[in-house]
Amino acid sequence: MDYQEAIEFIHSTYKFGSKLGLSNITRLTELLGRPQDSYKIIHIAGTNGKGSTSNMIHDVLMAAGYRTGLFISPYLEEFTERIQINKVHIDKESLARITSLVKEKIEIMLEEGYNHPTEFEVVTAIGFKYFQEQNIDFLVLEVGLGGRFDATNVVSNTLVSVITSISYDHMEYLGDTLEKIAFEKAGIIKENSSVVIYPQEDNIVNTITDIAKTRNARCYLTDKNNIEKTDGNLNGQWFRYLKNDVFDLPEVKISFLGKHQLYNALTALRTLEVIKLSGYNITEESILTGLASVKFAGRFEILHEDPVIVIDGGHNIDGIKAFSKAVKENFGDNKITLFFGILKDKNPDDVLEYLIPLCNKVYTLTPNNPRAMKASDLDALIKGSYNIDVTVIDDYENIINIVKNAGKNDYIAFVGSLYMIGDVRTILRKEYL
Known part of the structure; x- marks a missing residue:
């Protein structure tokens, strides 16, 4: 072999x-x-x-x-x-x-x-x-x-x-x-x-x-x-x-x-x-x-500071709660632009109540896993329960252009399944690491 x-x-x-x-x-x-x-x-x-x-x-x-x-x-x-x-x-x-x-x-x-x-x-x-x-x-x-x-x-x-x-x-x-x-x-x-x-x-x-x-x-x-x-x-x-x-x-x-x-x-x-x-x-x-x-990629990892770009593999209820607390502790009252993808068996309904109040804009992605929730289904779930701007991302490569157009004082967070976070990190580190 x-x-x-x-x-x-x-x-x-x-x-x-x-x-x-x-x-x-x-x-x-x-x-x-x-x-x-x-x-x-x-x-x-x-x-x-x-x-x-x-x-x-x-x-x-x-x-x-x-x-x-x-x-x-x-x-x-x-x-x-x-x-x-x-x-x-x-x-x-x-x-x-x-x-x-x-x-x-x-x-x-x-x-x-x-x-x-x-x-x-x-x-x-x-x-x-x-x-x-x-x-x-x-x-x-x-x-x-x-x-x-x-x-x-x-x-x-x-x-x-x-x-x-x-x-x-x-x-x-x-x-x-x-x-x-x-x-x-x-x-x-x-x-x-x-x-x-x-x-x-x-x-x-x-x-x-x-x-x-x-x-x-x-x-x-x-x-x-x-x-x-x-x-x-x-x-x-x-x-x-x-x-x-x-x-x-x-x-x-x-x-x-x-x-x-x-x-x-x-x-x-x-x-x-x-x-x-x-x-x-x-x-x-x-x-x-x-x-x-010690450095551990993908765990409230700050990739860039102006704008702030953070990636976090919080993919269950306690992981998302910890992420939410870390955002409040480190970003103050600043709202985040959230990129989010999750597996269907991780109870997405439950985690959204901790994430959405932190956000001013949400992008949904499909993790690279057979158990993934489709970005379009996650988009519909969020729109059905929250009054917030949501956009589906079908191609991960589009992420770079969105991030590059962010303001220097923005806070951008990529959160959810490690199967998503890993692919996102590979794309972002070419530009920011």
């Missing part, structure tokens, strides 16, 4: 759907020699904040001198983003070679009577094998969907599990209450391990801690009162970590904007405390260097 053939093979497995369960990935990794047992795992589940928290932990571990893998999904612009080591994406030659190996093992599985692995299972196996070959120290491993039956949960060498913000999403798989969803996410907690929990509602925290107790896992809670914002602008925000019984930190800077990112940073710091207490060399200097260096 060459790189393009590998990508085509991987994407061809999309037709096998999304199946929760570990039998397929267990057998596939067995045939590969269980590569996931070769390094320590920081396993991260949750509805929102997984990516930001993962990147913060990854960059600090890297700054501390550890060879650190990062496995995330979905990708924003390039497939190779999903599998990284110390901020370097998997090279195309390695991806092609390992994909060929995985395909050979899948053929053995099929002969044994197993079902064909799903796309996510295939990518997970490729990542595990690559990280083994590259002899990493840590893998910061982001769950794909849920936790308990997610393909990533085939790991056993977990140093610490992290549960980020829980909200309603993928309810057809995970359940129709926050407690049921939290139960599924907490399925990544391993026997006699540690778990760090993002600060959230007691019913969610209690569900997670109850599961941890059954597995004799140590719970490390977070407290919003332990972090205090001291300053902020469009380039980032500064805070003090008030706990400081493991680390003695001065003022800390992150490039992420929004109060929710402070709580993600709080969760990352608590996780780094657990890693340090486990005997690893995490210093104050590595924390300051790592957190200051």
